[in-house]
Amino acid sequence: MSIQTDDTVHDVIVIGAGPTGLLLAGELATAGARPVVLERTLHPAETPKANGVVGRAAVELRRRGVLRGTGLHVVRPPRFRYGPFTLRLGLLRSPLHILPIPQRRLEELLERRAVGRGAVVLRGHEVTGFEQDATGVTVRVATTDDAEIELRARYLVGCDGVHSLVRNELGIGFPGTTSTGIARIARITIPEHAATRDSAEIVFPGIGRLALFQQNQTEHGSVTIAPMNALDRSAPFDLYIVSSHEERGDAQPTDELSEAELRASLRRVLGADLPFTTAYAARSVVANSRQAECYRRGRSFLAGDAAHIFSAGGSALNIGLTDAIALAETLAAALRGRADETLLDGYQAQRHPAARRALAHTRVQHALETPDETGEVLRGVFAELLKDRAAARRIATLLEL
Incomplete structure:
Protein backbone atom coordinates (compact mmCIF):
# COMPACT_ATOMS: atom_id res chain seq x y z
CA MET A 1 0.00 0.00 0.00
CA GLY A 52 -19.40 18.61 35.08
CA VAL A 53 -16.36 20.85 35.23
CA VAL A 54 -15.01 22.02 38.59
CA GLY A 55 -12.77 24.91 39.59
CA ARG A 56 -10.76 27.28 37.42
CA ALA A 57 -11.52 25.33 34.25
CA ALA A 58 -15.23 26.18 34.59
CA VAL A 59 -14.43 29.88 34.97
CA GLU A 60 -12.10 29.80 31.95
CA LEU A 61 -14.77 28.19 29.75
CA ARG A 62 -17.24 30.91 30.71
CA ARG A 63 -14.62 33.61 30.12
CA ARG A 64 -13.98 32.31 26.61
CA GLY A 65 -17.66 32.44 25.67
CA VAL A 66 -18.03 28.67 25.29
CA LEU A 67 -21.32 28.77 27.23
CA ARG A 68 -22.80 31.82 25.48
CA GLY A 69 -26.36 31.17 24.29
CA THR A 70 -26.51 27.66 25.76
CA GLY A 71 -28.45 28.33 28.95
CA LEU A 72 -25.59 26.72 30.89
CA HIS A 73 -24.17 28.57 33.88
CA VAL A 74 -21.21 28.33 36.23
CA VAL A 75 -22.47 28.18 39.81
CA ARG A 76 -21.00 28.37 43.31
CA PRO A 77 -22.43 25.40 45.22
CA PRO A 78 -23.17 25.65 48.95
CA ARG A 79 -22.13 21.99 49.27
CA PHE A 80 -19.65 19.74 47.46
CA ARG A 81 -18.67 16.09 47.75
CA TYR A 82 -15.14 15.26 48.89
CA GLY A 83 -14.76 11.49 49.07
CA PRO A 84 -17.47 10.28 51.46
CA PHE A 85 -17.96 13.74 52.99
CA THR A 86 -20.01 16.78 52.10
CA LEU A 87 -18.08 20.04 52.29
CA ARG A 88 -20.50 22.65 53.67
CA LEU A 89 -19.34 25.84 52.02
CA GLY A 90 -22.12 28.26 52.91
CA LEU A 91 -24.84 29.92 50.85
CA LEU A 92 -22.84 33.11 50.23
CA ARG A 93 -19.60 33.29 48.23
CA SER A 94 -18.74 29.63 48.07
CA PRO A 95 -15.05 29.44 47.02
CA LEU A 96 -15.73 26.74 44.43
CA HIS A 97 -17.04 27.10 40.87
CA ILE A 98 -18.93 24.31 39.08
CA LEU A 99 -20.29 23.97 35.55
CA PRO A 100 -22.89 21.16 35.42
CA ILE A 101 -22.60 19.73 31.88
CA GLY A 176 1.64 5.36 39.82
CA THR A 177 -0.78 2.94 41.44
CA THR A 178 -3.71 0.76 40.39
CA SER A 179 -6.67 0.12 42.68
CA THR A 180 -7.58 -3.37 43.89
CA GLY A 181 -11.26 -2.46 43.44
CA ILE A 182 -13.52 -2.24 40.42
CA ALA A 183 -16.43 0.10 39.71
CA ARG A 184 -19.36 -0.88 37.48
CA ILE A 185 -21.17 2.17 36.12
CA ALA A 186 -24.38 2.60 34.13
CA ARG A 187 -27.42 4.73 33.52
CA ILE A 188 -30.53 2.90 34.65
CA THR A 189 -34.29 3.42 34.61
CA ILE A 190 -36.02 3.02 37.97
CA PRO A 191 -39.85 3.19 37.72
CA GLU A 192 -41.35 5.86 39.97
CA HIS A 193 -43.47 3.27 41.79
CA ALA A 194 -40.36 1.22 42.73
CA ALA A 195 -38.87 3.85 45.07
CA THR A 196 -39.52 7.13 46.83
CA ARG A 197 -37.02 9.95 46.78
CA ASP A 198 -36.40 13.47 47.97
CA SER A 199 -33.46 15.81 47.40
CA ALA A 200 -31.15 13.84 49.73
CA GLU A 201 -32.04 10.14 49.53
CA ILE A 202 -33.95 7.40 47.76
CA VAL A 203 -35.78 4.59 49.57
CA PHE A 204 -36.25 1.08 48.16
CA PRO A 205 -38.46 -1.60 49.73
CA GLY A 206 -36.24 -4.47 50.84
CA ILE A 207 -33.07 -2.36 50.62
CA GLY A 208 -33.76 0.75 52.69
CA ARG A 209 -32.39 4.27 52.37
CA LEU A 210 -29.58 5.20 50.02
CA ALA A 211 -28.08 8.69 50.11
CA LEU A 212 -27.96 10.42 46.74
CA PHE A 213 -24.69 11.68 45.21
CA GLN A 214 -22.46 9.85 47.71
CA GLN A 215 -21.09 6.41 48.46
CA ASN A 216 -23.34 4.15 50.52
CA GLN A 217 -21.00 1.74 52.31
CA THR A 218 -22.02 -1.87 52.93
CA GLU A 219 -20.21 -4.92 54.20
CA HIS A 220 -19.32 -5.89 50.63
CA GLY A 221 -18.51 -2.57 49.02
CA SER A 222 -20.46 0.57 48.20
CA VAL A 223 -23.10 1.94 45.83
CA THR A 224 -23.45 5.49 44.52
CA ILE A 225 -26.69 6.64 42.90
CA ALA A 226 -27.82 10.00 41.53
CA PRO A 227 -30.83 11.18 39.48
CA MET A 228 -29.74 12.34 36.05
CA ASN A 229 -32.15 15.27 36.00
CA ALA A 230 -30.18 16.84 38.82
CA LEU A 231 -27.23 16.96 36.42
CA ASP A 232 -29.14 17.43 33.15
CA ARG A 233 -32.55 19.10 33.42
CA SER A 234 -33.68 17.54 30.15
CA ALA A 235 -33.19 13.99 31.51
CA PRO A 236 -36.25 11.92 32.45
CA PHE A 237 -37.23 11.82 36.14
CA ASP A 238 -36.77 8.04 36.29
CA LEU A 239 -33.22 7.99 34.83
CA TYR A 240 -30.30 7.53 37.25
CA ILE A 241 -26.56 7.03 37.11
CA VAL A 242 -25.47 4.24 39.41
CA SER A 243 -22.12 2.70 40.27
CA SER A 244 -21.16 -0.27 42.41
CA HIS A 245 -17.71 -0.55 44.00
CA GLU A 246 -16.25 -3.85 45.21
CA GLU A 247 -13.00 -5.80 45.25
CA ARG A 248 -11.78 -6.60 41.76
CA GLY A 249 -10.64 -10.19 42.20
CA ASP A 250 -10.07 -11.59 38.70
CA ALA A 251 -12.45 -9.13 37.00
CA GLN A 252 -11.07 -6.91 34.24
CA PRO A 253 -12.43 -3.49 33.23
CA THR A 254 -14.48 -3.40 30.05
CA ASP A 255 -16.16 -0.71 27.97
CA GLU A 256 -19.19 -2.97 27.48
CA LEU A 257 -20.79 -4.49 30.58
CA SER A 258 -23.83 -6.76 30.41
CA GLU A 259 -26.97 -5.91 32.35
CA ALA A 260 -26.68 -9.28 34.11
CA GLU A 261 -23.18 -8.43 35.37
CA LEU A 262 -24.36 -5.04 36.61
CA ARG A 263 -27.34 -6.58 38.45
CA ALA A 264 -25.13 -9.25 40.01
CA SER A 265 -22.64 -6.68 41.28
CA LEU A 266 -25.38 -4.50 42.80
CA ARG A 267 -26.90 -7.60 44.43
CA ARG A 268 -23.57 -8.58 45.97
CA VAL A 269 -23.03 -5.12 47.41
CA LEU A 270 -26.59 -4.35 48.53
CA GLY A 271 -27.68 -7.86 49.50
CA ALA A 272 -30.84 -7.44 47.40
CA ASP A 273 -31.89 -6.67 43.82
CA LEU A 274 -32.06 -3.03 42.81
CA PRO A 275 -35.40 -2.62 40.98
CA PHE A 276 -34.38 -1.11 37.65
CA THR A 277 -35.87 -2.03 34.29
CA THR A 278 -33.20 -1.04 31.77
CA ALA A 279 -29.48 -0.30 31.80
CA TYR A 280 -27.71 1.97 29.31
CA ALA A 281 -24.02 2.48 28.51
CA ALA A 282 -22.86 0.08 31.23
CA ARG A 283 -19.12 -0.29 31.70
CA SER A 284 -16.57 -1.15 34.36
CA VAL A 285 -13.43 0.74 35.36
CA VAL A 286 -10.45 0.21 37.64
CA ALA A 287 -9.10 3.35 39.29
CA ASN A 288 -5.55 4.37 38.50
CA SER A 289 -3.48 7.19 39.91
CA THR A 370 -11.72 2.55 51.53
CA PRO A 371 -13.72 0.17 53.76
CA ASP A 372 -10.70 -1.07 55.77
CA GLU A 373 -9.58 0.00 59.23
CA THR A 374 -7.28 2.72 57.89
CA GLY A 375 -10.16 4.26 55.97
CA GLU A 376 -12.34 4.15 59.05
CA VAL A 377 -9.71 5.98 61.13
CA LEU A 378 -9.21 8.61 58.42
CA ARG A 379 -12.95 9.19 58.16
CA GLY A 380 -13.10 9.75 61.92
CA VAL A 381 -10.36 12.40 61.79
CA PHE A 382 -11.89 14.18 58.79
CA ALA A 383 -15.33 14.17 60.40
CA GLU A 384 -13.88 16.14 63.30
CA LEU A 385 -11.99 18.56 61.07
CA LEU A 386 -15.00 19.27 58.87
CA LYS A 387 -17.10 20.39 61.80
CA ASP A 388 -15.26 23.67 61.23
CA ARG A 389 -16.64 25.29 58.07
CA ALA A 390 -13.33 27.10 57.59
CA ALA A 391 -11.64 23.72 57.05
CA ALA A 392 -14.22 22.77 54.42
CA ARG A 393 -13.80 26.09 52.64
CA ARG A 394 -10.01 25.72 52.66
CA ILE A 395 -10.28 22.29 50.98
CA ALA A 396 -12.66 23.77 48.41
CA THR A 397 -10.20 26.60 47.73
CA LEU A 398 -7.49 24.03 47.04
CA LEU A 399 -9.82 22.19 44.63
CA GLU A 400 -10.45 25.44 42.77
CA LEU A 401 -6.81 25.67 41.59
Whole structure:
Protein backbone atom coordinates (compact mmCIF):
# COMPACT_ATOMS: atom_id res chain seq x y z
CA MET A 1 0.00 0.00 0.00
CA SER A 2 1.41 3.38 -1.02
CA ILE A 3 1.67 6.20 1.47
CA GLN A 4 0.17 9.53 0.46
CA THR A 5 2.17 12.53 1.62
CA ASP A 6 0.50 15.85 2.33
CA ASP A 7 3.05 18.59 1.64
CA THR A 8 1.25 21.10 3.88
CA VAL A 9 3.16 21.91 7.05
CA HIS A 10 0.56 22.37 9.77
CA ASP A 11 1.30 24.40 12.84
CA VAL A 12 0.14 21.79 15.37
CA ILE A 13 -1.26 18.28 15.06
CA VAL A 14 -3.42 17.31 18.02
CA ILE A 15 -4.16 13.62 18.50
CA GLY A 16 -7.52 13.01 20.17
CA ALA A 17 -10.86 14.85 19.88
CA GLY A 18 -11.82 14.73 23.53
CA PRO A 19 -12.41 17.89 25.58
CA THR A 20 -8.68 18.56 26.07
CA GLY A 21 -7.78 18.21 22.41
CA LEU A 22 -10.76 20.22 21.20
CA LEU A 23 -10.18 23.08 23.66
CA LEU A 24 -6.49 23.13 22.72
CA ALA A 25 -7.37 23.33 19.02
CA GLY A 26 -9.85 26.13 19.66
CA GLU A 27 -7.34 28.11 21.70
CA LEU A 28 -4.64 27.70 19.06
CA ALA A 29 -6.99 28.72 16.26
CA THR A 30 -8.07 31.76 18.26
CA ALA A 31 -4.41 32.73 18.52
CA GLY A 32 -4.05 32.53 14.74
CA ALA A 33 -2.47 29.07 14.46
CA ARG A 34 -3.51 26.28 12.08
CA PRO A 35 -4.22 23.19 14.19
CA VAL A 36 -5.41 19.81 12.91
CA VAL A 37 -7.12 17.34 15.24
CA LEU A 38 -6.82 13.64 14.34
CA GLU A 39 -9.43 11.33 15.90
CA ARG A 40 -9.50 7.57 15.50
CA THR A 41 -13.28 7.15 15.87
CA LEU A 42 -15.79 8.23 13.25
CA HIS A 43 -18.27 9.64 15.75
CA PRO A 44 -18.09 11.15 19.24
CA ALA A 45 -18.51 8.54 21.98
CA GLU A 46 -22.03 8.17 23.38
CA THR A 47 -20.79 6.52 26.58
CA PRO A 48 -21.58 8.79 29.56
CA LYS A 49 -18.43 10.09 31.21
CA ALA A 50 -17.96 13.25 33.26
CA ASN A 51 -21.01 15.30 34.27
CA GLY A 52 -19.40 18.61 35.08
CA VAL A 53 -16.36 20.85 35.23
CA VAL A 54 -15.01 22.02 38.59
CA GLY A 55 -12.77 24.91 39.59
CA ARG A 56 -10.76 27.28 37.42
CA ALA A 57 -11.52 25.33 34.25
CA ALA A 58 -15.23 26.18 34.59
CA VAL A 59 -14.43 29.88 34.97
CA GLU A 60 -12.10 29.80 31.95
CA LEU A 61 -14.77 28.19 29.75
CA ARG A 62 -17.24 30.91 30.71
CA ARG A 63 -14.62 33.61 30.12
CA ARG A 64 -13.98 32.31 26.61
CA GLY A 65 -17.66 32.44 25.67
CA VAL A 66 -18.03 28.67 25.29
CA LEU A 67 -21.32 28.77 27.23
CA ARG A 68 -22.80 31.82 25.48
CA GLY A 69 -26.36 31.17 24.29
CA THR A 70 -26.51 27.66 25.76
CA GLY A 71 -28.45 28.33 28.95
CA LEU A 72 -25.59 26.72 30.89
CA HIS A 73 -24.17 28.57 33.88
CA VAL A 74 -21.21 28.33 36.23
CA VAL A 75 -22.47 28.18 39.81
CA ARG A 76 -21.00 28.37 43.31
CA PRO A 77 -22.43 25.40 45.22
CA PRO A 78 -23.17 25.65 48.95
CA ARG A 79 -22.13 21.99 49.27
CA PHE A 80 -19.65 19.74 47.46
CA ARG A 81 -18.67 16.09 47.75
CA TYR A 82 -15.14 15.26 48.89
CA GLY A 83 -14.76 11.49 49.07
CA PRO A 84 -17.47 10.28 51.46
CA PHE A 85 -17.96 13.74 52.99
CA THR A 86 -20.01 16.78 52.10
CA LEU A 87 -18.08 20.04 52.29
CA ARG A 88 -20.50 22.65 53.67
CA LEU A 89 -19.34 25.84 52.02
CA GLY A 90 -22.12 28.26 52.91
CA LEU A 91 -24.84 29.92 50.85
CA LEU A 92 -22.84 33.11 50.23
CA ARG A 93 -19.60 33.29 48.23
CA SER A 94 -18.74 29.63 48.07
CA PRO A 95 -15.05 29.44 47.02
CA LEU A 96 -15.73 26.74 44.43
CA HIS A 97 -17.04 27.10 40.87
CA ILE A 98 -18.93 24.31 39.08
CA LEU A 99 -20.29 23.97 35.55
CA PRO A 100 -22.89 21.16 35.42
CA ILE A 101 -22.60 19.73 31.88
CA PRO A 102 -22.43 16.21 30.42
CA GLN A 103 -19.08 15.59 28.73
CA ARG A 104 -20.74 14.82 25.40
CA ARG A 105 -22.39 18.26 25.38
CA LEU A 106 -19.11 19.93 26.32
CA GLU A 107 -17.37 18.22 23.41
CA GLU A 108 -20.06 19.48 21.03
CA LEU A 109 -19.54 23.06 22.19
CA LEU A 110 -15.74 22.84 22.06
CA GLU A 111 -15.70 21.27 18.60
CA ARG A 112 -18.09 23.89 17.24
CA ARG A 113 -15.87 26.65 18.63
CA ALA A 114 -12.65 25.10 17.33
CA VAL A 115 -13.97 24.53 13.81
CA GLY A 116 -15.63 27.94 13.75
CA ARG A 117 -12.27 29.56 14.43
CA GLY A 118 -10.40 27.63 11.74
CA ALA A 119 -9.28 24.35 13.28
CA VAL A 120 -9.68 21.17 11.24
CA VAL A 121 -11.07 18.01 12.89
CA LEU A 122 -10.43 14.80 10.94
CA ARG A 123 -12.35 11.79 12.22
CA GLY A 124 -11.61 8.24 11.16
CA HIS A 125 -7.88 9.07 11.22
CA GLU A 126 -5.82 6.79 13.45
CA VAL A 127 -2.22 7.73 14.15
CA THR A 128 0.08 4.71 13.76
CA GLY A 129 3.42 6.38 14.46
CA PHE A 130 5.51 9.50 14.12
CA GLU A 131 9.09 10.78 13.87
CA GLN A 132 10.38 14.16 14.93
CA ASP A 133 13.42 16.15 13.93
CA ALA A 134 14.82 19.62 14.52
CA THR A 135 12.11 21.40 12.50
CA GLY A 136 8.95 19.38 12.98
CA VAL A 137 7.11 16.09 13.33
CA THR A 138 5.99 13.67 10.61
CA VAL A 139 2.86 11.72 11.57
CA ARG A 140 1.70 8.48 9.94
CA VAL A 141 -2.06 8.05 9.76
CA ALA A 142 -4.37 5.20 8.72
CA THR A 143 -7.85 6.21 7.54
CA THR A 144 -11.08 4.26 7.55
CA ASP A 145 -10.95 3.87 3.74
CA ASP A 146 -7.67 1.91 4.12
CA ALA A 147 -5.46 4.78 2.99
CA GLU A 148 -2.16 5.61 4.65
CA ILE A 149 -1.07 9.23 4.74
CA GLU A 150 1.76 11.28 6.19
CA LEU A 151 1.18 14.68 7.70
CA ARG A 152 3.79 17.20 8.76
CA ALA A 153 3.52 19.72 11.59
CA ARG A 154 5.80 21.98 13.55
CA TYR A 155 4.52 20.51 16.83
CA LEU A 156 2.60 17.43 17.98
CA VAL A 157 0.36 17.08 21.05
CA GLY A 158 -0.88 13.77 22.39
CA CYS A 159 -4.35 14.19 23.91
CA ASP A 160 -4.88 10.50 23.17
CA GLY A 161 -5.89 9.15 26.55
CA VAL A 162 -4.65 6.76 29.17
CA HIS A 163 -3.09 4.36 26.64
CA SER A 164 -1.43 7.22 24.76
CA LEU A 165 0.47 6.21 21.64
CA VAL A 166 2.39 9.50 21.83
CA ARG A 167 3.56 8.87 25.38
CA ASN A 168 4.53 5.29 24.57
CA GLU A 169 6.36 6.23 21.35
CA LEU A 170 8.31 8.89 23.25
CA GLY A 171 9.28 6.35 25.91
CA ILE A 172 7.92 8.49 28.75
CA GLY A 173 7.24 6.59 31.96
CA PHE A 174 3.79 6.60 33.57
CA PRO A 175 4.37 5.62 37.21
CA GLY A 176 1.64 5.36 39.82
CA THR A 177 -0.78 2.94 41.44
CA THR A 178 -3.71 0.76 40.39
CA SER A 179 -6.67 0.12 42.68
CA THR A 180 -7.58 -3.37 43.89
CA GLY A 181 -11.26 -2.46 43.44
CA ILE A 182 -13.52 -2.24 40.42
CA ALA A 183 -16.43 0.10 39.71
CA ARG A 184 -19.36 -0.88 37.48
CA ILE A 185 -21.17 2.17 36.12
CA ALA A 186 -24.38 2.60 34.13
CA ARG A 187 -27.42 4.73 33.52
CA ILE A 188 -30.53 2.90 34.65
CA THR A 189 -34.29 3.42 34.61
CA ILE A 190 -36.02 3.02 37.97
CA PRO A 191 -39.85 3.19 37.72
CA GLU A 192 -41.35 5.86 39.97
CA HIS A 193 -43.47 3.27 41.79
CA ALA A 194 -40.36 1.22 42.73
CA ALA A 195 -38.87 3.85 45.07
CA THR A 196 -39.52 7.13 46.83
CA ARG A 197 -37.02 9.95 46.78
CA ASP A 198 -36.40 13.47 47.97
CA SER A 199 -33.46 15.81 47.40
CA ALA A 200 -31.15 13.84 49.73
CA GLU A 201 -32.04 10.14 49.53
CA ILE A 202 -33.95 7.40 47.76
CA VAL A 203 -35.78 4.59 49.57
CA PHE A 204 -36.25 1.08 48.16
CA PRO A 205 -38.46 -1.60 49.73
CA GLY A 206 -36.24 -4.47 50.84
CA ILE A 207 -33.07 -2.36 50.62
CA GLY A 208 -33.76 0.75 52.69
CA ARG A 209 -32.39 4.27 52.37
CA LEU A 210 -29.58 5.20 50.02
CA ALA A 211 -28.08 8.69 50.11
CA LEU A 212 -27.96 10.42 46.74
CA PHE A 213 -24.69 11.68 45.21
CA GLN A 214 -22.46 9.85 47.71
CA GLN A 215 -21.09 6.41 48.46
CA ASN A 216 -23.34 4.15 50.52
CA GLN A 217 -21.00 1.74 52.31
CA THR A 218 -22.02 -1.87 52.93
CA GLU A 219 -20.21 -4.92 54.20
CA HIS A 220 -19.32 -5.89 50.63
CA GLY A 221 -18.51 -2.57 49.02
CA SER A 222 -20.46 0.57 48.20
CA VAL A 223 -23.10 1.94 45.83
CA THR A 224 -23.45 5.49 44.52
CA ILE A 225 -26.69 6.64 42.90
CA ALA A 226 -27.82 10.00 41.53
CA PRO A 227 -30.83 11.18 39.48
CA MET A 228 -29.74 12.34 36.05
CA ASN A 229 -32.15 15.27 36.00
CA ALA A 230 -30.18 16.84 38.82
CA LEU A 231 -27.23 16.96 36.42
CA ASP A 232 -29.14 17.43 33.15
CA ARG A 233 -32.55 19.10 33.42
CA SER A 234 -33.68 17.54 30.15
CA ALA A 235 -33.19 13.99 31.51
CA PRO A 236 -36.25 11.92 32.45
CA PHE A 237 -37.23 11.82 36.14
CA ASP A 238 -36.77 8.04 36.29
CA LEU A 239 -33.22 7.99 34.83
CA TYR A 240 -30.30 7.53 37.25
CA ILE A 241 -26.56 7.03 37.11
CA VAL A 242 -25.47 4.24 39.41
CA SER A 243 -22.12 2.70 40.27
CA SER A 244 -21.16 -0.27 42.41
CA HIS A 245 -17.71 -0.55 44.00
CA GLU A 246 -16.25 -3.85 45.21
CA GLU A 247 -13.00 -5.80 45.25
CA ARG A 248 -11.78 -6.60 41.76
CA GLY A 249 -10.64 -10.19 42.20
CA ASP A 250 -10.07 -11.59 38.70
CA ALA A 251 -12.45 -9.13 37.00
CA GLN A 252 -11.07 -6.91 34.24
CA PRO A 253 -12.43 -3.49 33.23
CA THR A 254 -14.48 -3.40 30.05
CA ASP A 255 -16.16 -0.71 27.97
CA GLU A 256 -19.19 -2.97 27.48
CA LEU A 257 -20.79 -4.49 30.58
CA SER A 258 -23.83 -6.76 30.41
CA GLU A 259 -26.97 -5.91 32.35
CA ALA A 260 -26.68 -9.28 34.11
CA GLU A 261 -23.18 -8.43 35.37
CA LEU A 262 -24.36 -5.04 36.61
CA ARG A 263 -27.34 -6.58 38.45
CA ALA A 264 -25.13 -9.25 40.01
CA SER A 265 -22.64 -6.68 41.28
CA LEU A 266 -25.38 -4.50 42.80
CA ARG A 267 -26.90 -7.60 44.43
CA ARG A 268 -23.57 -8.58 45.97
CA VAL A 269 -23.03 -5.12 47.41
CA LEU A 270 -26.59 -4.35 48.53
CA GLY A 271 -27.68 -7.86 49.50
CA ALA A 272 -30.84 -7.44 47.40
CA ASP A 273 -31.89 -6.67 43.82
CA LEU A 274 -32.06 -3.03 42.81
CA PRO A 275 -35.40 -2.62 40.98
CA PHE A 276 -34.38 -1.11 37.65
CA THR A 277 -35.87 -2.03 34.29
CA THR A 278 -33.20 -1.04 31.77
CA ALA A 279 -29.48 -0.30 31.80
CA TYR A 280 -27.71 1.97 29.31
CA ALA A 281 -24.02 2.48 28.51
CA ALA A 282 -22.86 0.08 31.23
CA ARG A 283 -19.12 -0.29 31.70
CA SER A 284 -16.57 -1.15 34.36
CA VAL A 285 -13.43 0.74 35.36
CA VAL A 286 -10.45 0.21 37.64
CA ALA A 287 -9.10 3.35 39.29
CA ASN A 288 -5.55 4.37 38.50
CA SER A 289 -3.48 7.19 39.91
CA ARG A 290 -0.62 7.96 37.51
CA GLN A 291 1.39 10.85 36.10
CA ALA A 292 3.76 10.99 33.16
CA GLU A 293 7.38 11.56 34.16
CA CYS A 294 7.55 14.51 31.78
CA TYR A 295 5.15 16.32 29.45
CA ARG A 296 7.50 17.12 26.58
CA ARG A 297 10.16 15.49 24.41
CA GLY A 298 11.47 17.63 21.59
CA ARG A 299 8.54 18.97 19.59
CA SER A 300 6.01 16.55 21.08
CA PHE A 301 3.84 17.24 24.13
CA LEU A 302 1.31 15.45 26.36
CA ALA A 303 -1.93 16.81 27.79
CA GLY A 304 -5.04 15.47 29.49
CA ASP A 305 -5.34 11.75 30.28
CA ALA A 306 -2.18 11.06 28.29
CA ALA A 307 -0.30 13.02 30.97
CA HIS A 308 -2.21 12.02 34.12
CA ILE A 309 -5.08 9.89 35.42
CA PHE A 310 -6.80 10.15 38.77
CA SER A 311 -8.32 7.61 41.16
CA ALA A 312 -11.21 9.73 42.51
CA GLY A 313 -12.81 13.12 42.61
CA GLY A 314 -13.48 13.73 38.89
CA SER A 315 -10.29 15.76 38.40
CA ALA A 316 -9.24 14.37 35.00
CA LEU A 317 -11.47 16.67 32.94
CA ASN A 318 -10.69 19.78 35.00
CA ILE A 319 -6.92 19.35 34.88
CA GLY A 320 -6.99 18.38 31.20
CA LEU A 321 -8.82 21.58 30.25
CA THR A 322 -6.36 23.78 32.13
CA ASP A 323 -3.52 21.81 30.49
CA ALA A 324 -4.99 22.80 27.12
CA ILE A 325 -5.13 26.49 28.00
CA ALA A 326 -1.55 26.59 29.27
CA LEU A 327 -0.15 24.57 26.35
CA ALA A 328 -1.98 26.72 23.79
CA GLU A 329 -0.29 29.81 25.24
CA THR A 330 3.12 28.10 25.05
CA LEU A 331 2.69 26.85 21.48
CA ALA A 332 1.19 30.12 20.25
CA ALA A 333 4.26 31.98 21.52
CA ALA A 334 6.54 29.40 19.91
CA LEU A 335 4.74 29.69 16.58
CA ARG A 336 5.21 33.46 16.69
CA GLY A 337 8.95 32.86 16.75
CA ARG A 338 9.51 33.37 20.45
CA ALA A 339 10.45 29.76 21.16
CA ASP A 340 13.42 28.70 23.14
CA GLU A 341 13.93 25.72 25.41
CA THR A 342 12.98 27.72 28.49
CA LEU A 343 9.65 28.73 26.99
CA LEU A 344 8.83 25.22 25.82
CA ASP A 345 9.80 23.74 29.17
CA GLY A 346 7.55 26.28 30.87
CA TYR A 347 4.50 24.14 30.10
CA GLN A 348 5.87 21.25 32.12
CA ALA A 349 7.05 23.57 34.89
CA GLN A 350 3.52 24.95 35.24
CA ARG A 351 1.32 21.92 34.68
CA HIS A 352 3.26 19.01 36.21
CA PRO A 353 3.00 20.41 39.77
CA ALA A 354 -0.70 21.27 39.22
CA ALA A 355 -1.51 17.67 38.31
CA ARG A 356 0.61 16.42 41.19
CA ARG A 357 -1.49 18.49 43.60
CA ALA A 358 -4.68 17.14 42.07
CA LEU A 359 -3.34 13.59 42.37
CA ALA A 360 -2.73 14.20 46.07
CA HIS A 361 -6.34 15.28 46.56
CA THR A 362 -7.78 12.34 44.68
CA ARG A 363 -5.58 9.90 46.59
CA VAL A 364 -6.83 11.37 49.85
CA GLN A 365 -10.44 11.00 48.69
CA HIS A 366 -9.81 7.44 47.59
CA ALA A 367 -8.22 6.61 50.94
CA LEU A 368 -11.19 8.11 52.78
CA GLU A 369 -13.54 5.83 50.85
CA THR A 370 -11.72 2.55 51.53
CA PRO A 371 -13.72 0.17 53.76
CA ASP A 372 -10.70 -1.07 55.77
CA GLU A 373 -9.58 0.00 59.23
CA THR A 374 -7.28 2.72 57.89
CA GLY A 375 -10.16 4.26 55.97
CA GLU A 376 -12.34 4.15 59.05
CA VAL A 377 -9.71 5.98 61.13
CA LEU A 378 -9.21 8.61 58.42
CA ARG A 379 -12.95 9.19 58.16
CA GLY A 380 -13.10 9.75 61.92
CA VAL A 381 -10.36 12.40 61.79
CA PHE A 382 -11.89 14.18 58.79
CA ALA A 383 -15.33 14.17 60.40
CA GLU A 384 -13.88 16.14 63.30
CA LEU A 385 -11.99 18.56 61.07
CA LEU A 386 -15.00 19.27 58.87
CA LYS A 387 -17.10 20.39 61.80
CA ASP A 388 -15.26 23.67 61.23
CA ARG A 389 -16.64 25.29 58.07
CA ALA A 390 -13.33 27.10 57.59
CA ALA A 391 -11.64 23.72 57.05
CA ALA A 392 -14.22 22.77 54.42
CA ARG A 393 -13.80 26.09 52.64
CA ARG A 394 -10.01 25.72 52.66
CA ILE A 395 -10.28 22.29 50.98
CA ALA A 396 -12.66 23.77 48.41
CA THR A 397 -10.20 26.60 47.73
CA LEU A 398 -7.49 24.03 47.04
CA LEU A 399 -9.82 22.19 44.63
CA GLU A 400 -10.45 25.44 42.77
CA LEU A 401 -6.81 25.67 41.59
